[in-house]
Amino acid sequence: MEYILQPWPWYVSGPLIALVMFLLIYFGKTFGMSSNLKTLCTIGGAGKYSDFFRFDWKAQRWNLTVVIGAVIGGFIATQFLSDGSTIALSTATISDLEKLGFSNIGESLLPPEIYNWDNVLSLKGMSILIIAGFLVGFGTRYAGGCTSGHAITGLSNLQLPSLIAVIGFFIGGLVMTYFMLPIIFG
């Protein structure tokens, strides 16, 4: 039980993520979480505005079920399977984040500087979350997939487009991390 409550090492977690992909393929589906954002647009009536959203969303109910499961899994893992240990980040990371003005680094999954309501309910904090979410939603559909669809499933199937997309993920991620985060939080 002790091993379950502690954070899981990469060599346990990575293969288990591959198992998730394998199971979904074995069930006749695929591993792609961002498709649900498109499905939610369709359910909300986006088909009135673009052909892109005109499809039978009921065929995607299985994937929405995976989402509901993921929410439940997040709840179970946090409530019952965690010992509350601080994330064992590298000292270099902690020092870099301190320079950006972050504190209590790694004590929760997400930085309070971005996700606590006190910060969210300010113009700057709200803009950060909205812009970040918008970029993720727009970019993932433009690229035709996200981390699960491209980085895990696409690369596993040796798809060149997925490799290009993952290179793009890194270009964007590096620009944000090295050049923009210091401006936003510095």
Next chain:
Amino acid sequence: MKFLKFLFVGIFFGIVLVKSEAVSWYRIYEMFKFQSFHMYGIIGSAVLLGVISVAFIKKSQLKSLEGKPIQLVIKEKGLTRYLVGGTIFGLGWALAGACPGPMYILVGSGVFSMFIVIAAAILGTFTYGVLKNKLPH
């Protein structure tokens, strides 16, 4: 009942991503700073095992649970959409510290401000759908 297996896969996925800390903003930041092997180990070992399992599926012509031939998704050829779309996604990923899977999982972990990110991601997807024919692909 046929949805139950998907519910369980989702629950399992959520637990793995929390326990691996892959849903943590800090871990994503650390990855983009190349300051730890953790995230590379997770993604690398998942892909390595993924490549092996996909090769096995193809070679053994494994049938799905329902007995049908397994169709693997083939991504359309292209460059612009993957590079530009991917870069836009990466900017958001490093800022939010969460991609579409972790967004839902983090709601379950009790971070309700994540609903704002999800709503904005839905709006982003909607905007792409409306502009799709005007964008280079």
